Amino acid sequence: MDRVIFWTSCLAFLHVCRCAFPAPCDSEIYCTGELLRQVQMAKLFDDDKYFVDMKLKAAPDEVLSAFRNLTSGTPGGTPEPSRIREFLAAFFEEPGTEFERWTPPDWHDKPQFLSRVSDVGLRSWAEKLHSLWKSLGRKIRADVRDRPELYSQIYSPHPVIVPGGRFRELYYWDSYWAINGLLLSEMRETARGMIRNFLDLVDRYGFVPNGGRVYYERRSQPPFLTLMVESYYRATGDRELLSAAMPILEREYSFWMQNRSVTVEKNGTVHVLNQYRVQVGEPRPESYTDDLELAEGLTEGAQESLWAELKAGAESGWDYSSRWFVDGNGGNGDTLKDTRLSHIVPTDLNALLCRSERTLARFYGILGDAAGAERFGQAQRARLQAVEAVLWDPERGVWLDHNLLTNTRHPAFYPSNLAPLWAQCLSQPAMGERALKYLQESGALQYPNGVPTSLKNSGQQWDLPNAWPPLQHMLIEGLWRLPSEKAKEVAFDLAQRWISTNWKAYLKYEAMFEKYDVTGDGKPGGGGEYEVQLGFGWTNGVALQLLDQFGDRLISASAGLGFSFGVVVFCGGLLAVL
16 A cells, blocks of 8 residues: 555544543642742742642642632732741642552562573672562552542552652653563563553543653653553463553554654655654643743743643653754754754654554454554554655664754764664664664764763753663664674673663662763763652663573673673774674
């Protein structure tokens, strides 16, 4: 079928069965309104997220009425911070009261993967990482279900693994790596419960929100739910869950195709690809003062546009990065004010959807639905053609984000440029070898503690010098899947670097962090809007996966760079394994 006809019919079908897009969170306490504005602008807490995670002691109408009485009796309608603090003490509880004590019942101390870790030090460390699931597990009280108006927490019927630190709720794409770690830890019921929570969220919203709070209800995150189900099915063969999940996975896919798709013409052919896009022009409640201060001095329309772009940045999971900076002429911007995701078609999102389409086609094949398998097979083939027509750069030999304003590709290095390797969304093996060469020549391999998120130090947390666990794992997995021995050597080298970085940080801090600094041995990352967080769900999951896959060769030695093969030489930014 011709690609244009295929996608035109798809979009027409999606228009007919359009998901009901939920109204923005209308809470005048947690999402919008004068109470939120005044509390956040009083800067009573180091982190704006603290307030919007607090529980109400009384019904919202009663709290709002009390706040109106407070402001009406104050000159200018703005109480002193001390009065606002007293008001909060009277009407709010500290964050965290929505949880009850819970220990995962399927946790046990000797999962089989531990026996595959040869290094004694790393095996002992892996046991500690395995134990961290108990500290990251949360069960939401039934009161959240029965009295949701008192909470910003969205009720989930099954216990969850939270990332850790300030993140006191489930998060979407974080949970993919946490679930993979849980499955290695043989905690299948906990993993199944988390997946069922995400399926319930799609049932309720038509998509999975960014996280489990009402102030996240109008934005999502990279859509990993299909791959969560894939991981669980591979581990369990649970056809019952697979069958029940399929209509919900289709509904989420429809949301992305209906609400986050864009057409791009190349060489006379129209292609449909996806991007991050959130059309809510208000400050993020959890980062309220940051957003207000950033937009200061702009016109009202420009402020609303910037806030919508910042929400799209949060939806991308890369909040924030110079990757998203586009100036008014379509060129590279310099500051967070230049965040313009509406102008960008991201490589990694489309690689993820390519992999998801192939997975959905395989799921339908397993369930004996030939029509469903063919439908998603066609979608995956159309996606592959679009990715290669729009995102593949034949001169550089890699996939690059597409700029819709200039109709050009963004040449800067990001690990996401190699996401099609991870997704196996490429038509020719030679493309993989060219992407490996691109990586070796990029300069990104010169850092001993991981591959940086970019080569630009903008002060944002998804830039140099930070390295993030999911990007390391996607890069390693993508390289490992290439047929060449050279690619596998680089993949193992990167796995050894990352495990060494995590291990050294654990020895120093007895903690796992959400991100690490590629320029310092075992140094946590920094930058961005908040302090580096420890816990940490996806970091644990990635480390356990690498220990499972490469545990027969990984070493914990702290001498040199700790690589277990050859000698590593850096020459002009190029990596040579001798």
